[in-house]
Structure formats: structure tokens, C-alpha cells
Amino acid sequence: AQSVTQLGSHVSVSEGALVLLRCNYSSSVPPYLFWYVQYPNQGLQLLLKYTSAATLVKGINGFEAEFKKSETSFHLTKPSAHMSDAAEYFCAVSDEGTYKYIFGTGTRLKVLA
Amino acid sequence: EPEVTQTPSHQVTQMGQEVILRCVPISNHLYFYWYRQILGQKVEFLVSFYNNEISEKSEIFDDQFSVERPDGSNFTLKIRSTKLEDSAMYFCASSPTSGSSYEQYFGPGTRLTVT
Numbered sequence: 001a002q003s004v005t006q007l008g009s010h011v012s013v014s015e016g017a018l019v020l021l022r023c024n025y026s027s028s029v030p031p032y033l034f035w036y037v038q039y040p041n042q043g044l045q046l047l048l049k050y051t052s053a054a055t056l057v058k059g060i061n062g063f064e065a066e067f068k069k070s071e072t073s074f075h076l077t078k079p080s081a082h083m084s085d086a087a088e089y090f091c092a093v094s095d096e097g098t099y100k101y102i103f104g105t106g107t108r109l110k111v112l113a
Numbered sequence: 114e115p116e117v118t119q120t121p122s123h124q125v126t127q128m129g130q131e132v133i134l135r136c137v138p139i140s141n142h143l144y145f146y147w148y149r150q151i152l153g154q155k156v157e158f159l160v161s162f163y164n165n166e167i168s169e170k171s172e173i174f175d176d177q178f179s180v181e182r183p184d185g186s187n188f189t190l191k192i193r194s195t196k197l198e199d200s201a202m203y204f205c206a207s208s209p210t211s212g213s214s215y216e217q218y219f220g221p222g223t224r225l226t227v228t
Contacts, residue, residue: 041221
């Protein structure tokens with residue numbers, strides 16, 4: 001069965017520093033991959049998605065992620081963290097032919113002034 | 114911008130009671146979903162719904178759960194006899210069409226606390 005692993009339940013970075021949130025999936029067949037962000041008391045908002053087009057995907061708020069088949073990874077990055085990036089980030093995967101998402105456990109990002 | 118809404122934001126109920134969680138999906142969307150997140154655990158898929166019937170469900174979605182689209186705008190999740198382990202955040206989502214590549218739009222969630 002498909003699974004998603006997010007390393008680091010909590011990540012702290014200084015404002016202006018690089019943000020790197022890790023996501024690995026288990027499927028041997030490239031799936032569809034998503035990153036969602038959840039701000040306090042809000043729903044899950046789509047940051048970006050990979051659907052077998054370009055391996056480097058750009059999303060909203062300056063985030064991007066690179067699909068690496070050889071590493072079964074889809075890590076999320078942002079060159080320079082902003083205080084407003086503090087939130088919980090979820091990686092999700094969906095296989096062809098199914099409607100459901102499989103989520104990782106989430107990573108809570110803290111941005112230090 | 115259209116968004117998925119959910120009510121209530123927080124529901125407290127006693128074990129054995131029935132609860133109904135409500136969602137209003139985005140108006141032109143056709144596919145609807147429920148997920149839940151037990152505190153400290155992963156967001157888990159419960160069920161997907163299309164054309165007034167369940168299209169897929171997980172092992173979690175047993176006979177005590179049901180879904181309904183009663184009036185063309187609301188999408189509800191009913192838990193017939195709540196258990197302590199049903200305490201979780203429940204998320205509703207919708208998407209404009211099927212297919213794994215189409216993103217799902219999530220609501221803010223309903224926190225269910227069973228005492």
C-alpha cells in the first residue's frame with residue numbers, strides 16, 4: 001500500500017533562512033504528489049502539486065518542490081523563510097485510479113525572528 | 114474565492130450519541146470527501162462520494178458512519194453511536210472532477226470530542 005513519510009514533525013528556521021521540509025513516498029510507480037499548508041484554525045490549502053509534468057514544481061508563496069524518482073522524494077523548499085510561513089505542512093500522494101489522498105504526518109514549521 | 118465550509122467548528126458529545134458533521138462544498142464541485150485526523154496522527158481518508166453514492170471508502174468507514182447529500186448543497190457525515198476513539202478533527206473536501214491529479218479543496222475542519 002502507498003505510504004508517505006515526512007521526516008521531522010517540527011522544524012525551526014530563522015527568518016530569511018532556507019526552508020526544507022522532507023517527504024518520501026513508497027510507490028514504485030510515480031504517483032501524484034501534493035503539498036498542503038494549514039494555518040491555525042484554517043483548512044488545508046494546496047501549495048503545489050506534481051502530476052508527471054515538470055519535475056520541479058513551483059507553488060504559491062515562493063515554495064517549490066522537486067520530484068526525484070530515484071529517491072522517491074518530493075521535498076518542499078523555500079529560499080527565504082518569512083514569519084508568515086509558520087504553519088503545518090502536509091505531503092500527500094494519490095495513485096492513478098483512486099480518489100483518496102494518503103497523507104504524511106505533517107511538519108510544523110516555526111520561523112524564528 | 115469559493116471555499117469549503119464546515120459546521121460546527123467544535124462538537125462535544127457523549128459516548129454513544131449520534132453526531133452529524135456538516136459541510137458545504139464548493140458549488141460547482143462534483144466529488145466530495147471526508148478525512149479525519151486523530152490528534153498527533155496522520156490525516157486519514159474516510160470516504161469519497163459522487164453522484165449520490167459512495168465511490169470509495171476506507172476500512173475506518175464502518176457501519177457506524179454514513180454520508181449524505183441531503184439537499185444539493187450540504188454534505189454530511191453521520192456517526193451513529195460515537196466512541197471515545199472517534200475524537201478527531203474531521204475534514205471535508207471537494208474537487209471539481211475525478212482523477213487523482215485534480216486537487217481537493219479542504220474545509221477548516223470540525224473538531225469532535227467524545228467524552
